[in-house]
Amino acid sequence: MAYSQPAILADFFNTLPIQEVDFRLDRQRQVNGLAGGEILTADLAPALWAGSMRLATMPKRRAAEVQAVLADLEAPGRSFEVTKAHQIGPASDPAGTLLAGANPTVAEVDATNAHRLKLSGLPAGFAMVPGDFLSFTYDQGSGPRRAFHQVVQGQTADAQGAQAFFMRVQPLVRPGTISGGVTLTRPPMLAVLVPGSVSYGVTFGNTTSGMSFAFRQTLRP
Structure with a gap:
């Protein structure tokens, strides 16, 4: 596995056998309820994308490669590119073929x-x-x-x-x-691992299962 820093999509995220994905916009808000039933909200910080991934069972040697990169990405200052898993292009061009020659x-x-x-x-x-x-x-x-x-x-x-x-x-x-x-085709954002979220899975025989991690968008490269 090629590996740069930040880890680009082609070198890490796109190679993962993602089985389940949670992908959402995480709003950092303060919420107060009033006696009349009104709910007041205020943004405390910019909304950032966040989510989690569960990986499919894979051969233990392949899993060892992924585990090594995840361990490195847990270090402070490390980041990697993420995009919406299982979605390549816009709905008008799901495979990204129409946009191949465009310059949006x-x-x-x-x-x-x-x-x-x-x-x-x-x-x-x-x-x-x-x-x-x-x-x-x-x-x-x-x-x-x-x-x-x-x-x-x-x-x-x-x-x-x-x-x-x-x-x-x-x-x-x-x-x-x-x-x-x-x-527009596999648009990347930069993310960091949520501390303590990485599960390195369990190896049984020649396969490893149960690997997962959570991520949060970072605006700085």
């Missing part, structure tokens, strides 16, 4: 609503629909960071491959996002 970019972020952005460089008539994912690099002045978003309200590209209207995404688009390339 962020065309504009709505100045009054950070949940909305436009794309350009898409195939003519290409539709982005709720549930699709995208990632891109942005910079808040302290170096490049990786953004990862899910489409909530989609749009369809015109004959020139541009979106005539904004589409809504979650979480909000962070400051520092400017026009630049967007990844």
Whole structure:
């Protein structure tokens, strides 16, 4: 197994025999209930993606390779690329073939609503629909960071491959996002292992089963 740091999708995540996956947007909120039944919420920090993976039973030698990388990734400062398992491209291009020759970019972020952005460089008539994912690099002045978003309200590209209207995404688009390339096929984000979440499994005979881990998005490379 090739292994770089941060560990890119092709070298680690894409090689895993993922059996079960939990993938969600984790909102860090304070919640207060009022006497009248109202519920007040306030964001304490930016929403980050998080989840967990359970791996299928695998040959013990293959499992040993995965275990070695997981042990290394548990060290402070280590990170790896993650994407939505079992989902390659947008719903309009599940295998990523239509996008192979395209050059999608962020065309504009709505100045009054950070949940909305436009794309350009898409195939003519290409539709982005709720549930699709995208990632891109942005910079808040302290170096490049990786953004990862899910489409909530989609749009369809015109004959020139541009979106005539904004589409809504979650979480909000962070400051520092400017026009630049967007990844729609296996869009990666950076993540770290949740401390104490790794199960290295049990080996019986020539196979190892029960391996799992939890991850949380990190914005810093």
